[in-house]
Amino acid sequence: MPQGRGIIRFGHDFTGGNGTAAALDASGIQAFGVGTEVYGNTVDESGGILAFATGASDNDNAVLRAGPFAPRDGKMVVNARFKYSNVDTSVFVGFSETLDPTTPVMPIEFATGTTLTFNGTGGMVGLLYDVDATTDDFRALMGDAAGGISDTGALGIRANATLTADRWFEATVILNEDGSAECWLGDSGHADSNSMNKMRLIKRFSSGTLLTPTDLFFACLIIENRSGNTRTLEIDYFEGQGGRDWRYD
Secondary structure, three states: OOOOOOEEEEEEOOOOOOOOHHHHHHOOOEEEOOOOOEEEEOOOOOOOOEEEEOOOOOOOEEEEEEEEEOHHHOOEEEEEEEEEOOOOEEEEEEEEOOOOOOOOOOOEEEEEOOEEEEOOOOOEEEEEEEOOOOOOOEEEEEEEOOEEOOOOOOOOEEOOOOOOOOOOEEEEEEEOOOOOEEEEEEEEEEEOOOOOEEEEEEEEEOOOOOOOOOOOEEEEEEEEEOOOOOOEEEEEEEEEEEEOOOOOO
C-alpha cells in the first residue's frame, strides 16, 4: 500500500547538470527573477552546485520557489545550503504568501539601515540577510499585512552569524499547522563543545499573532543584488515538504 501520500516533497540536489529554468520546473521548483538570471555550474565543489546569478541592474534578483502549501494541511519545511558571492547583497530563505513570478520582490528587506519593510499584504517567515541593514547578520523574522507579528521585534532576531562571502550556510525554516514557526541556521563560525559544526535554533515564533493556517505559502530562496552588479548564490540543495488536504494512507 502506498505510504506518505499526505506529504508533498520537492527538492533538487543539483548533482550533475543543473540545467535551466525549465529543468528546475520539471523537478517541482520554479526559477525566475527580476532582470536576466543566469544558470551555471560550480566546477570546483563536490556534490553538484547550482551557480544562480542575478542580472547586473540594482535590485535584480534570482528566485527558487516551490508550492504553494497551506499549514493547515501539515507541517511545512524548507531546507537549503548556499553561499553568496559578495557581501553587498540580500538573501532570504523561508516561506512567503506573496511572491509574483513576473516581478518578484524580497518578502522582507531593509528600507534603511534600521527600518524593515515587510512587502506585500501576505504572510512570511524566514531568515534574512541584507547588507542595507546597519548591522549585518541573518535575522529570523515573521510578518503579515506589511508588518512584523509574533515577537519579531523592530529588527528581527539576530543569529550573530559569522558573515563572509564564499562561506557555506545551512538553513531550515519550519511552518507548523497552527501558524507557529521555527528558523534554524548553521554556519561554520559556530560549533559545539566537541568542535562540531551545528544547526542553531535562532527563533521559535509561538506567541502573539501567528501566521494564518489556511493561507497559501511558497517555499523560497532568493538573492537580490544591492550594488548594480551581478551577484551569485551558489546552492548545494533546495528541498522540503508541504502537506496535502487529504490523508488516506
